[in-house]
Structures are given as C-alpha cells and as structure tokens.
Amino acid sequence: MTAVETWLTAAHDDRLRAGLTRRTDVRRHPKSRAGLLDLASNDYLGLSADPRLRAAAIRAVEEYGTGAGASRVVTGTAGCHAELEAELARLTGRPACLVFSTGYAANIGVLTALGSPDTLLISDAHVHASLIDGARLSRSPVEICPHNDLAALERLLRDRVQPRAVVVVESIYSVLGDATDLRRAAALCAEYDAFLVVDEAHGIGVAGQGRGLVHAAGLADAPHVIVTATLSKALGTQGGAVLGTPLLREHLVNTARTFIFDTGLAPAAAAGAAEACRIIAAEPGRVAALHEVASVIAGAAGVPLAPGAVQSIPADSADQAVAAADRLHEEGILVGCFRPPSVPDGVSRLRLVARAGVDVEGAERAARLAARWSRAGAAVSV
Ligand SMILES: Cc1ncc(COP(=O)(O)O)c(C=O)c1O
Secondary structure, eight states, rough: OHHHHHHHHHHHHHHTTTTOOOOGGGGSSGGOOOOOOSSSSSOOTTTTGGGGHHHHHHHHHHHHSSOOSSBBIIIIIIIIHHHHHHHHHHHHHHHEEEEESSSSHHHHHHHHOOOOOOOEEETTTTTOOHHHHHHHHHHHHEOOOOTEEEEEEEEHHHHHOOOOOEEOOOOOOOOOOOOOOOOHHHHHHHHTEEEEEETTTTTTTTTTTGHHHHHHTTTTTOEEEEEEEEOOOTSSOOEEEEEEEEEHHHHHHOOOOOHSSSSEEEEEHHHHHHHHHHHHHOOOHHHOOOOOOHHHHEEEEEEEOOOSEEEEESSSSHHHHHHHHHHHHTTEEEEEEOOTSSTTTSOOOOEEEETTTTOOOHHHHHHHHHHHHHHHHOOOOO
C-alpha cells in the first residue's frame, strides 16, 4: 500500500469504528423514491416535481440553452436571472436581490465581501458549514456566540474593539429546527451599528406564509438586515441568493468572489425557481399543509413542535440513529440521520421533514416509530 493509501485507509477505519461513515446510496435519489414516504428531503413544498416548474425550466433551456456559459459579470447574465431576482425580491419583500449558483456560494460570497481585519464577525455556534467557511475566508476576526444567546451577543457587540461588526444567524436552524428571535437580534444589531446576516435556507417557503421569517418579523425593509437563501429546498430547484439593499447588491457584484469568478446559475434552475416564487405567493395552502404535517410529526414523536419543517428526534447514540433510519427505510420511510460532525450539539438524531402533500397518517406512524427506535434497546427488532 502506498503512503497515501495507508493514510486514507486509516481515516476510513477511524470513521467506521466511530459509526460515522456517510453513504451516497442511489436509493435516496428522487427517482427511486416512488412508493416511499419521503420525510428526508428538503423539497418542503413538493415543488421539485411540479409540472409548472418543469415547463418553466424547459422553456428556459429552449430560450437560453443548458448553461449560462460564463460569469454573470462577463456574458452570463440572462433575462431568466433578472426575472428570478425580481420574483425573489417580491416574495420576500426585500428591495434587491443577487442570485448565486448555490446557497453555499451565496453565504461565502456575502461574508467574504463584508469581512475585513477591522470587521468583527460574530457567528452563532450552530450555523451551517457554508457560513463557517465564509467566516474562515473573510479575513475577519471571528467570535462564536453561544447558540441563540442574545445576552452573549450583546456583550460581544458592546465589547468589540473593531469599528464594524457582522452578526451571522439562521432564521430556522437546519438540524435542530429551532428559530432565532430575529426582532431582538435585529434591534441589537441596529443599536450597536452592525449588519445582521440571516440565512433563510429553511425559512423561505416555510415561515411567514412562505415569505420567510425576516418578513414575518417585520424586517423586510430593514437596511442592516441581509438575507441569504437557497433555491434548493422549498423552491425545488438549485441555486442561492442574497437579498438586501441595492447598495449591498452593487457591493456584491463588485466584490463577492463566488459571484464574480463563478459561472452564472443554469437557466433551467433560474426559471424553475422564479415559477416556484409565484406559486408560493399564489397558493398559501401549500405552506399551511406543511405546518399541519409538522405538528402531527412533533405530536406523535413527543418532541416540542419546531417552528419550521424540520422536526428533530434525538437518538441515544450514532449507531442507534443509523439502525433506526435503516429500519424505517425497510418500512418504506425515508428520514434524515444526522451524526457528528453534522450535529451542532453532538447529539445524533433523526431529522423528520414535514412536507406539503405527504400522507399525514403515514407521517404520524413514521414519527412514532422514529421516536421508539431511536432509544437504545428498543431498537430495530420491533
Ligand atoms: C442553512 C443552510 N445554508 C446554506 C445551505 C447551502 O445551500 P445549497 O444547497 O443551495 O448550496 C444549506 C443546505 O444544505 C443550509 O441548510
């Protein structure tokens, strides 16, 4: 074995011993999901299979081709990008929007564009990997704020030595499913002259009749609040966005490296997501259906109802979580299985996603089984 193979084999063996290997099984691909109860994907409103999105995507391919062909600042901006930016701004009530090729790129883009050695970046302890990576690349000093601890946030803002500050949170957290008190966080940021970056990956299409938690908190017009979004969850396609003032948009177009040096979003994804925005605004029943499923799942699992789609059931161990997820799969139920390092509090868990249009009775049974099987000893022979 070469030295490199020895190195990778040792890393693989460590993961195996800790029960932390990840898989990319084809069975989890949408095409193989027929007949399964999908409580794992982030297609919260079931829009990824909506014929109207498909038709919009096909029209865009016919009009613009399959790829944008270049960076948005070279020749890669097409009418579908401008249309999507207008639809996203309309849905969320924000003054301006800039679309990126993924939510990951949007988060890295905004934090690196705002960061500098004299800008303190204060990041909630539970934020997504893309925000952690953005903070690392931002050249800013970084403080990690204990999760959802606004008293600690105020101390960090008040005691900072840097002239500028950027606070980074998620509106609804992706693994635990809990929310930020955005009104209080935004008020603190206004008081201490800081930007508040809110990742609405799990808020848009879910909270505030689908317009997001920032809109629901009455902050759509707040110029110091910046929203980031993904198009790959409730909006059913692929891509990302930053929403804020026209001045912020102009700053990002000129400084966000993941925008400038990245090929523009594929036209099919842009047109599909624009159609999703229109559907969310026109059909509030979809969002209401999602919340009905969420309360059924939380009730059946005996966990507190989380404000978004994600309902989180703690497991007794990583192995228990995997065994429970596998057993549920045998029952025809797909759930997320999150283990370290993907769990911010170190607790392995099953993540059940409430989605509009799923079988409500099936979701109730799935939640009951998930809660039972994630406990040690109860396990997988039931
Ligand atoms: C909170 C959060 N932010 C950002 C992202 C990245 O979005 P995308 O998948 O569009 O890159 C995700 C996706 O998993 C997420 O959960």
